[in-house]
Amino acid sequence: MRIIAFHNLKGGVGKTAAAVNIAYLAAGHGIPTLLWDLDAQGAASWYLGETPDLVGEKAAKLVKGKTPVGRMIRPTAYDKLDLIPAHPSFRNLDLRLEKDGNDHMLKDWLKPLSEDYGLVVLDCPPSLSKLAEQVLATADQVFVPIIPSWLSMNSWEQLLHFAREKKIKTAKLHPFLSLVDRRKKVHLEMLNAPPQALKNRMRSFIPYASDVEKMGENRCPVARIRSRSPAALAYEMLWKEIRKISRL
Ligand SMILES: Nc1ncnc2c1ncn2[C@@H]1O[C@H](COP(=O)(O)OP(=O)(O)OP(=O)(O)O)[C@@H](O)[C@H]1O
């Protein structure tokens, strides 16, 4: 079982859109896939037509070992794709992990799932928290969407710094350009001549596309909105690269 995560401490960069589309494509390619919506906002759950889980004190019970992760899994409308929906208490997961948890809690939660899944996709909230630390440590590969702007370079450098500080191998962090709008000069510049810090970025990039925005309204992956659209093809390309990097 491979574990991949979509992370960036910056919000609104396309983490959730990528996590949902990549999980959908992985499942479509026959890999039993679990998407864990770790963000209390519940956007990934929403995109998959699910409602966040509103009952009980999940985060507290999870950390105390009273709720096995398996019990939180739900099937989705798509074959081979399951979901752990967001839960409002995930907002407190950081505090809970600090208080009652240990440093390899997330890894331990995921371990028993290896018989059922070939891939786990973690959709993370935008932060550099205790949860982020565990996500970065647990994931085999971390994919980092970056909007082409100079300010975005800052958050990428901060993520690298955080990883080094926590003794996490930075080689597992893979930036890719997201929300690329070719009408913007700086976007074109970064696409054609990326700054040194992005020299090792992934080849694929996700264009700015209204079809991705429509995921919120249609509540499904982009391939289900228009299967040959530029956005759907871009996620296909990204999936191929992720598959190779993750040896799936
Ligand atoms: N390629 C794209 N083209 C156009 N709009 C996009 C694209 N990717 C994402 N969006 C839109 O941008 C917003 C943020 O996207 P998304 O939720 O995927 O980002 P995020 O990084 O997960 O945000 P957060 O940090 O809040 O979790 C959403 O409204 C989404 O519809």
Ligand SMILES: [Mg+2]
């Ligand atoms: Mg998100």
